[in-house]
Amino acid sequence: MTDHTKAEQDLAILKSTVSTISTLVAQLQNSGPVDPNIEKTSNVNALDLAHDTASLIKAHSTKLSLLIINKPFTATAITTVLRELISGPLPGLASAVEICNAAKYTQAMSAEMQWRVKKVFVELGTLIEAIPLDGQILSEHEKNGTGNSKGKGSLASTGVVWDACDGVMQLKKLGIAGLVIKKAEEYRDLLKDALEELQEWGAEEPDEDEEDEASGDEDDELSAQDAVDNIFGSQRHISLEDPEKIRPRLESSQKRLRLVILMYAAVIKRRFKTLPALPHPDLPPELKEQSKEYPGIVSTLDAVLDSMKQLPDITDEMASAFYELDAKEIDKRMDECFFKGFATAELLLKDWEGQKDEFTTWVCLPLPQEGERLTI
Numbered sequence: 001m002t003d004h005t006k007a008e009q010d011l012a013i014l015k016s017t018v019s020t021i022s023t024l025v026a027q028l029q030n031s032g033p034v035d036p037n038i039e040k041t042s043n044v045n046a047l048d049l050a051h052d053t054a055s056l057i058k059a060h061s062t063k064l065s066l067l068i069i070n071k072p073f074t075a076t077a078i079t080t081v082l083r084e085l086i087s088g089p090l091p092g093l094a095s096a097v098e099i100c101n102a103a104k105y106t107q108a109m110s111a112e113m114q115w116r117v118k119k120v121f122v123e124l125g126t127l128i129e130a131i132p133l134d135g136q137i138l139s140e141h142e143k144n145g146t147g148n149s150k151g152k153g154s155l156a157s158t159g160v161v162w163d164a165c166d167g168v169m170q171l172k173k174l175g176i177a178g179l180v181i182k183k184a185e186e187y188r189d190l191l192k193d194a195l196e197e198l199q200e201w202g203a204e205e206p207d208e209d210e211e212d213e214a215s216g217d218e219d220d221e222l223s224a225q226d227a228v229d230n231i232f233g234s235q236r237h238i239s240l241e242d243p244e245k246i247r248p249r250l251e252s253s254q255k256r257l258r259l260v261i262l263m264y265a266a267v268i269k270r271r272f273k274t275l276p277a278l279p280h281p282d283l284p285p286e287l288k289e290q291s292k293e294y295p296g297i298v299s300t301l302d303a304v305l306d307s308m309k310q311l312p313d314i315t316d317e318m319a320s321a322f323y324e325l326d327a328k329e330i331d332k333r334m335d336e337c338f339f340k341g342f343a344t345a346e347l348l349l350k351d352w353e354g355q356k357d358e359f360t361t362w363v364c365l366p367l368p369q370e371g372e373r374l375t376i
Contacts, residue, residue: 011133014133046100073136096113107306138154184272191315236325256338260337271351
């Protein structure tokens with residue numbers, strides 16, 4: 001066999017392998033969400049498996065990146081890297097997603113794993129598309145994404161694959177507790193932003209046009225500027241007369257919102273940071289019988305995070321009611337926000353061993369009076 005003939009065969013094998021891995025990656029990208037009701041009995045830790053397979057994908061993408069930009073172009077070497085990906089890391093990473101079901105790892109971790117892993121598959125697919133099938137290494141333009149070349153260039157694509165793999169690998173270090181804390185802090189920060197916006201809005205003084213409108217001196221027909229303001233949701237402000245008692249409602253809602261924000265901090269400190277190692281082995285049958293009424297740690301975490309996620313939306317609706325000076329809607333959303341916040345805390349009334357502690361006492365304390373401070 002001549003060198004020329006062998007080179008052609010090697011290139012043909014490479015083309016076939018590229019087609020195979022492209023099809024596989026596309027299937028993995030488009031796979032549906034994991035069924036949360038399916039209980040996996042695998043003893044493999046999904047976070048460990050995801051970390052290890054993502055690490056291998058990162059290493060293989062580095063090899064691939066170097067092979068397609070450095071002479072001599074070696075089709076067999078590229079084929080070897082692709083086959084190794086097909087035989088191990090890619091199906092392994094997909095398995096990690098399957099194992100990481102919500103029943104054992106929480107809905108938050110299951111969804112986060114799916115999202116980060118899909119990003120790996122998408123970005124790896126882009127890098128695979130950059131593999132030259134003409135027997136020549138990539139040009140400088142194709143490598144750097146300059147000139148008339150399509151896409152961002154192979155080097156940039158490689159970097160994005162690395163970032164995506166790092167994101168999956170970080171889940172092992174973060175763990176379920178770390179992810180739950182991260183989500184809770186994000187939701188808490190949204191409440192802090194809403195509180196700050198309400199404070200700034202409450203500090204603004206109504207302009208003369210708004211005062212005229214409140215006193216009924218303005219013409220019935222809207223000016224052009226009024227129409228534009230209405231279209232773009234121009235905010236109204238509390239009038240000096242304040243016939244609907246918006247100002248007292250604003251002060252009350254701010255106090256309540258601070259309490260809800262404090263609740264987030266207390267839950268993070270007293271519950272999420274004291275979580276036992278998860279996932280943990282299933283309870284023996286005799287203990288399952290004794291704890292039928294207890295929803296379990298994973299179910300409790302899912303319920304708490306879902307409630308925490310709803311609170312910023314309720315707060316946004318409350319803020320909109322203030323901007324519209326709608327007293328009835330303000331009262332409704334203020335009560336909804338406050339009761340939802342402390343219903344969330346009541347889900348965690350006892351610690352993870354079912355015992356009462358400082359947090360239990362804190363949740364059960366009467367609301368502070370004017371000038372009092374509630375600490376955790």
